[in-house]
Amino acid sequence: MNHIWMIIIFVAYLCIIGYLGFRGYRATKSATDYMLAGRKVHPYVMAMSYGATFISTSAIVGFGGAAGVYGMGLLWLTFLNIFLGIFIAFWIFGGRTRRMGLRLDAHTFPELMGRRFQSRFIQGASALIIFLFVPLYASSVLIGAVKYIASQMSMDYNAALLVFSAIIALYVIMGGIKGVMYTDALQGTIMLFGMLVLLIFTYSKLGGVVQAHQSLTDLADMVPKSLQEKGHQGWTSMPEFGGPLWWTLVSTIIMGVGIGVLAQPQLAVRYMTVKSGKELNRAIPIGGVFIMMMTGVAFIVGALSNVYFNNTVGKVALVASQGDVEAIIPMYVQSAMPGWFSVLFMLTLVSAAMSTLSSQFHVMGTSLGRDLVEESLGRKKGGSGMLATRIGVLSGILVAVYLSYLMEIKLGKKGIEIVARGTSIFFGLCACAFLPMYVGALWSRAITKAGAIAGMMSGFFASLFWIVFVEEKAATALMICEKIFGTPSLGIRIMADGTKVFSKTGPFIWSFVDPLLIGLPIAIVVTLVVSRFTKKTSGEHLDLCLGTK
């Protein structure tokens, strides 16, 4: 489709978003209005609004591209996202988090933890972790959207990054960060329709469900040699058990994100801002269908793009995209789908990016303003909290944009799934630092303030140590280990002839084991052991928190 038309449709879309944002803001003026005045929100609007916040471009372009490399085994992540991230999260975690948030008058995740364990340190430290690492996740979302725009508009990556960042900044200034329901609902609708069309087109183009899968199975011989050596056995098979690729797929991409989703600060905030328990129950079917239609479709289409590229250019997806993992989905959409769909899909991705980025900027702003400056440092008066909140949002945007620029320069086109890894590092860190404390806060009377602090810090630092010094791709990219110890990772020995030898213990190839598998068990054990020997929380406070008085 002509670029002029693309730009016209894109600008029209932004105008509609702006108009809806304005109207939506007027319709649901405040939390007081929504929660107390009995204002009705149409279930469809509510449904699509939930859906839009669940999923980002990171999932579609980043993880979809990763599925083009690893194959349909990535669907384990979809399953974990639906079962743990939606069903268990909303059913088991949602109600308790909402009630505790109300009882403790908590409005952010760090505040909830800080008040539950009566510790300003917990509130400040968790806010700092969120503030420092959310930009990594936000940049993954940005890269996903920018790569698609750059590919569709035949623009340079940096120019597309600049344009899209300006749009995001404008969106934030217009009030988009407040998560206006009508805007989210439109974005959710576009996303759902876009992905549905993509699935139907792909399966029908490749001869139907079974035939498409069979063609992908038959491509096993085409797996690039470098991937075969790491244990790749074809795109409809899991990688060889215990091989480097198996560890990356299972421990980093599937478990890192699949388990990390339970301890996402922005999701915990979502539980607290619902009107009643009814909304949490209603979010389950909507979230389940949405995750399936977004990640499930992206992973299936990502894997099947290998068949399409093989049929048309005689190459598999990663070779066709010249080693650029995030370019697989954009290239597929551009060449396999009709012109009008490219525009629809661009709107799908921009919608997904905007809704997720606004929740990320929201959490960065409140972490710095409310949690760190107002509560943890005790500076409530004089407007310093508001100033810090705005600085938090602004610096979050700037750092995310800079990281998107830097990561593309350093890691782009090297066959590395930047977006998937950036996302999984953030999710893994959240799980290691927050999950044991969060579970303890909601269910246990035995976890003490000291236990929560020790667990959070040990989980965070163990995970960070693993990222900086051991995990192959991250440690190599950061080069800190190289400078201190003269080796790219403590799990790798460089022999005299320059070959790499990976340290192994049984099935564990240490430099391919994800930080989550190290940090989370350490955090759980430390939380339990320290809680066993330290001062218990008063029964009165526990009764208030857990609603048992």
Place this chain on the structure above:
Amino acid sequence: MLGIEDGWVVLVYLLCIMSTILCLVWGIIKWNVDDPVQEPDEEIRHWAEEEDRVESEL
């Protein structure tokens, strides 16, 4: 099965569909079921007013 060779991938393909159905069935059954524990209105009012203050800073 389904044109997929590896049993683990077939299993997860089906698990994705089944977990989505589980979510749908749950939603249909529990659509109007509220939290068994209701917080006092005063607590909700106080929370909502504070939430408005947090939002206003953004």
